Amino acid sequence: MQVIRTIAEMREARSSITGTVGLVATLGGIHIGHTTHMDTVRPLCDVLIGSLFLNPTQFGTNEDISSYPADEEADLAEFEKHGTDFVFAPTADEMYPPTGTGVPQIDPGPAAKVLEGAHRPDHFKGVATVVVRLFSIISPNMATFGEKDAQQLRIIQHINESLKLGIDIIPIPTKRESDGFAVSSRNAYLSPAEREAATILYKALTVAKLSWDSGERSAEVLRFMMISVLAGEPLAEIQYTSIADVDTFAELDQVEHSARALLAMKIGPARLIDNILLA
Amino acid sequence: MQVIRTIAEMREARSSITGTVGLVATLGGIHIGHTTHMDTVRPLCDVLIGSLFLNPTQFGTNEDISSYPADEEADLAEFEKHGTDFVFAPTADEMYPPTGTGVPQIDPGPAAKVLEGAHRPDHFKGVATVVVRLFSIISPNMATFGEKDAQQLRIIQHINESLKLGIDIIPIPTKRESDGFAVSSRNAYLSPAEREAATILYKALTVAKLSWDSGERSAEVLRFMMISVLAGEPLAEIQYTSIADVDTFAELDQVEHSARALLAMKIGPARLIDNILLA
Numbered sequence: 001m002q003v004i005r006t007i008a009e010m011r012e013a014r015s016s017i018t019g020t021v022g023l024v025a026t027l028g029g030i031h032i033g034h035t036t037h038m039d040t041v042r043p044l045c046d047v048l049i050g051s052l053f054l055n056p057t058q059f060g061t062n063e064d065i066s067s068y069p070a071d072e073e074a075d076l077a078e079f080e081k082h083g084t085d086f087v088f089a090p091t092a093d094e095m096y097p098p099t100g101t102g103v104p105q106i107d108p109g110p111a112a113k114v115l116e117g118a119h120r121p122d123h124f125k126g127v128a129t130v131v132v133r134l135f136s137i138i139s140p141n142m143a144t145f146g147e148k149d150a151q152q153l154r155i156i157q158h159i160n161e162s163l164k165l166g167i168d169i170i171p172i173p174t175k176r177e178s179d180g181f182a183v184s185s186r187n188a189y190l191s192p193a194e195r196e197a198a199t200i201l202y203k204a205l206t207v208a209k210l211s212w213d214s215g216e217r218s219a220e221v222l223r224f225m226m227i228s229v230l231a232g233e234p235l236a237e238i239q240y241t242s243i244a245d246v247d248t249f250a251e252l253d254q255v256e257h258s259a260r261a262l263l264a265m266k267i268g269p270a271r272l273i274d275n276i277l278l279a
Numbered sequence: 280m281q282v283i284r285t286i287a288e289m290r291e292a293r294s295s296i297t298g299t300v301g302l303v304a305t306l307g308g309i310h311i312g313h314t315t316h317m318d319t320v321r322p323l324c325d326v327l328i329g330s331l332f333l334n335p336t337q338f339g340t341n342e343d344i345s346s347y348p349a350d351e352e353a354d355l356a357e358f359e360k361h362g363t364d365f366v367f368a369p370t371a372d373e374m375y376p377p378t379g380t381g382v383p384q385i386d387p388g389p390a391a392k393v394l395e396g397a398h399r400p401d402h403f404k405g406v407a408t409v410v411v412r413l414f415s416i417i418s419p420n421m422a423t424f425g426e427k428d429a430q431q432l433r434i435i436q437h438i439n440e441s442l443k444l445g446i447d448i449i450p451i452p453t454k455r456e457s458d459g460f461a462v463s464s465r466n467a468y469l470s471p472a473e474r475e476a477a478t479i480l481y482k483a484l485t486v487a488k489l490s491w492d493s494g495e496r497s498a499e500v501l502r503f504m505m506i507s508v509l510a511g512e513p514l515a516e517i518q519y520t521s522i523a524d525v526d527t528f529a530e531l532d533q534v535e536h537s538a539r540a541l542l543a544m545k546i547g548p549a550r551l552i553d554n555i556l557l558a
Contacts, residue, residue: 104438107384108383132442163412
């Protein structure tokens with residue numbers, strides 16, 4: 001496995017690859033959620049490229065970039081163990097040179113304004129910018145993105161369609177622990193009691209899903225059921241509960257064919273999100 | 280020379296090319312301005328790809344897309360004569376499928392808001408969108424853009440930098456007729472009297488350039504000199520005269536190292552633009 005630090009070297013390495021390239025883009029803090037991405041795409045491509053870049057533009061000024069888990073050595077070892085051929089691990093100066101104009105940006109559209117976009121104002125613009133830069137530099141044939149970040153996944157699919165990038169975007173189902181809690185880098189922030197309390201997210205989503213499965217189609221009722229479950233956990237503070245259109249993430253009144261149930265909670269120092277498809 | 284109509288076939292043809300690719304992107308109406316692009320880039324690349332696409336998204340609702348010169352057979356003959364290997368000539372439905380979301384767009388930034396951007400509100404958003412799509416589909420190593428559309432050229436350079444596209448953007452000097460009038464597809468709209476009147480654009484730019492060369496550094500004075508020259512031509516209606524920053528296109532008070540003198544005029548049915556570098 002080769003670790004590449006500069007855009008120029010990454011482009012050069014890419015230009016010598018003749019087969020198909022798969023990309024697993026990460027912020028670091030590699031866990032089983034990420035390695036599932038690697039294991040899924042590894043048999044589908046000739047060359048597997050990982051990226052390791054704690055992108056500053058997708059974090060707000062009061063957010064947790066400084067405490068985000070970062071252990072490059074451990075992360076590189078995981079990439080290698082899961083069959084990665086190259087890891088692109090640039091510095092922030094390399095990706096955002098201080099002299100660069102950086103003026104044209106991707107406008108990720110209305111789906112980026114709600115839910116996560118409402119709580120983290122420039123988050124998706126930062127995501128869109130770095131993902132398009134990584135796509136431009138690495139030119140993958142396919143790239144994985146997790147369903148846990150459902151809104152991000154859909155926005156990246158929109159960008160891929162709109163800019164005609166022609167990349168096969170592979171959604172990766174959310175990796176869950178035995179009690180259903182979604183694996184996330186931010187789970188490391190939780191105390192044992194908070195970790196226990198955090199099971200409430202998946203419980204609330206499961207209640208919505210069971211209710212959907214048994215025929216409930218009012219989004220209002222489904223949201224209310226999630227809120228009722230979440231209200232039983234004093235350590236959890238609701239940021240949003242949503243029954244949203246799977247494409248635009250607009251809140252629904254009535255669910256027709258499908259919807260996504262999403263929620264965001266603060267538990268102790270961590271902001272946690274999770275979602276489930278109702279279909 | 281091979282003519283390609285679909286994105287899928289263009290991607291397939293591109294993937295079989297191993298050498299460097301040059302791109303000359305056009306709206307059609309090929310004239311000596313365009314063939315200069317082909318002749319410039321032809322010796323620099325292994326494979327020359329032209330594009331022929333009258334992009335609807337860069338024309339406003341009251342603009343001249345319906346009367347824009349379009350003779351595909353003649354255009355293809357010019358491409359072939361000047362050594363083009365592939366011409367990508369998609370339909371509007373192929374580039375903008377009716378089912379596509381098309382939601383994420385390139386925000387081309389503040390340089391797109393002034394001058395041409397002020398007179399043609401969504402023009403540069405349309406240009407940015409189609410150029411990024413063409414870049415994504417064709418993956419050129421180098422691409423030519425004309426200095427006649429100086430603002431467009433600079434915005435495309437900004438996009439190339441910001442999205443890390445890594446394309447060598449080759450600026451092509453403006454092709455002029457013997458009286459200095461800039462060659463443009465829109466010149467076909469002019470009557471002989473209007474064509475004669477249109478020489479006033481280059482005259483006004485030349486006066487600004489001569490004044491700059493002899494030491495004038497007040498942008499106000501330089502703009503006034505252009506306006507004085509233009510006022511002598513009753514057929515010409517000024518849309519703007521500008522002494523602008525070469526990078527941001529913001530109007531200058533005092534010219535330091537360099538500036539671009541730009542103007543836009545209506546003469547009869549045609550809207551004409553031209554510019555010159557003061558450096």
